[in-house]
Amino acid sequence: MTASEENNAIIQKALNLAKKNLGKTYPNPSVACILTNKKNKILSSGVTGIGGRPHAEIIAIKKIKNINEVENLYVTLEPCFHHGMTEPCINEILKLPNLKNVFICTKDPYHKVNEKSINLLKEKNINVFLNDKKNDAIILNQGFFSTQLINRPTISVKIATSLDGKIACKNGQSKWITNEKSRQFVQKIRSQYDCILTTHKTILCDNPTLNVRYPKLSKHQPIRIIIDRNFTLLKNFENLNIFKTAHSQKTILFTEKNILNITLENIQLIQLAECNLKEIFAKLCDLGITRVLVESGGQLITSLFRERSIDKLYWFQSNKIIGNDGIPAIRDLCADNINDSEIFRLMDLKRFDDDILKILINEENLSKITYYF
Ligand SMILES: NC(=O)c1ccc[n+]([C@@H]2O[C@H](COP(=O)([O-])OP(=O)(O)OC[C@H]3O[C@@H](n4cnc5c(N)ncnc54)[C@H](OP(=O)(O)O)[C@@H]3O)[C@@H](O)[C@H]2O)c1
Incomplete structure (x- = not known):
């Protein structure tokens, strides 16, 4: 050598x-x-x-x-x-x-x-x-550089789709699109993020816990961040796993509703005049959060694609077919010209029996950071 x-x-x-x-x-x-x-x-x-x-x-x-x-x-x-x-x-x-x-x-x-x-x-x-x-x-350490240079954390999105690109059946049922081994790997991905960002809608549909259950990795849990503009979860919070487990895992809820007279045990409520992604990301930067993993449905993911703020994708594709009436991973982006579409470079490919995981990065977003060096 x-x-x-x-x-x-x-x-x-x-x-x-x-x-x-x-x-x-x-x-x-x-x-x-x-x-x-x-x-x-x-x-x-x-x-x-x-x-x-x-x-x-x-x-x-x-x-x-x-x-x-x-x-x-x-x-x-x-x-x-x-x-x-x-x-x-x-x-x-x-x-x-x-x-x-x-x-x-x-x-x-x-x-x-x-x-x-x-x-x-x-x-x-x-x-x-x-x-x-x-x-x-x-x-x-894209998250660290991103907060310093472009005032937002780095945003990664986990998407689990059927072979035909759907994230759920037409009634919202999505358990389980991918297999056990893929879902185990998601735990490993979660453990590498400061927080997991989701929506009130995904919480209501899936009642997830969004924690790390791997015994070796479970000592440190990511913060759970929920976007709930109208605070719809307030009506159901007693039945939801995310609130039931808030004593052991930090949980933050962003809303536009007046929270002056509301206290939920172990939940940090943050009221924003406008619960849009720019404001939420700026607030996350203020909180010192550098790495965000989004685990939501297609609407929020589409908003992120529209704003071109996704830096990394973990795209799991299973062997199931749901059909055109299923919920798509990405909604309309109104693309007119293929040359203007967003491009993600394949960084890694993993196989979990019949499921495939593609890890892709957005080089255009990365260049907004690398230009500095
Ligand atoms: N396969 C998977 O990987 C996976 C993962 C998670 C969920 N799911 C499935 O996805 C389905 C839910 O998907 P969905 O598309 O209906 O819901 P979703 O994307 O989880 O959440 C939609 C909500 O997010 C909020 N939102 C969207 N864009 C926003 C923005 N730019 N700023 C602030 N808030 C924004 C809106 O809240 P307001 O209504 O308050 O405006 C909207 O109603 C469920 O069936 C669930 O099982 C699948």
């Missing part, structure tokens, strides 16, 4: 490691750091802690028995430069007496960092390498 291949392999290891805490570090990104010695043997590693602290670099440095051995540091995001809830990581990094090379996937666009750490490392005669895994690192 050449030195450059070796460096890339370590950076890839760090990117894989950083995935571990996705959905659990908001408002911070999930970052990984690896320290190696003169021969590039891995000495220690760290991933951003649950809730965003401690930072990956500090975890990796604290694990080291003899800091004199550290010559190379690999990190998936520029180390922080500012005093936040913790000391700046760059100060701790500069205490490594024999550090020679720092490999960084991307700079941090946050105005208090924004290449300041990179420049300081260079001033201290430490070699800084910005490597070619930049795009992978941006996709990994």
Whole structure:
């Protein structure tokens, strides 16, 4: 292996490691750091802690028995430069007496960092390498970059359809379009998101719990966010699983109704003058939420397509046929010209017996972030 291949392999290891805490570090990104010695043997590693602290670099440095051995540091995001809830990581990094090379996937666009750490490392005669895994690192923490640069969290949508693209029968019945293995995988996807966004309509039709039931992953549950402009769920809330389980999983409901005299135990009610997607996403940013997984019916999904705000699709396709009278995954988009239609690039394809999962990303939306780097 050449030195450059070796460096890339370590950076890839760090990117894989950083995935571990996705959905659990908001408002911070999930970052990984690896320290190696003169021969590039891995000495220690760290991933951003649950809730965003401690930072990956500090975890990796604290694990080291003899800091004199550290010559190379690999990190998936520029180390922080500012005093936040913790000391700046760059100060701790500069205490490594024999550090020679720092490999960084991307700079941090946050105005208090924004290449300041990179420049300081260079001033201290430490070699800084910005490597070619930049795009992978941006996709990994797209939510963090998105909140910084375009004032909305990253939006991913899970859709489960029949072979003919329907999400439910004409009466709204949809349990179960996909098979058990696909539904198990959805739990894994959920665990990587800060929150799951749904609508009052899907809650009434499906009475979902929207939690993570995998024993290994269930320690940290995503926040559940419900859009209910007219607060229709208020009439039924005692029978709904989402409210029954609110004591153990944070739940937020957005409405346009006056909530002044309403309290629902364990539910955070947020009144907006207009419950539109722009306002909701801006509010989610204020709450520190960076990664949203939408699990709703076709109406909300269509609104998201119309606004071109879907960054990633998890599209499960089963082997069942529902027919033209079923509920479509996407309603009218009034497309007149195929060349103007939205394009999603296939990133990954998985098979669960007769079900297929396509994971697709919206490169046009991604470019609104990558242009910055
Ligand atoms: N297969 C799957 O993956 C899947 C997943 C979830 C649900 N489902 C099925 O989907 C069906 C429900 O689908 P649906 O299309 O009728 O309902 P839906 O998309 O879940 O919800 C529709 C409601 O969302 C609100 N909404 C839509 N666009 C909005 C926007 N831009 N801003 C704010 N609010 C917006 C509206 O609420 P207001 O009426 O208050 O304006 C609308 O009535 C059910 O049968 C369910 O079983 C399937």
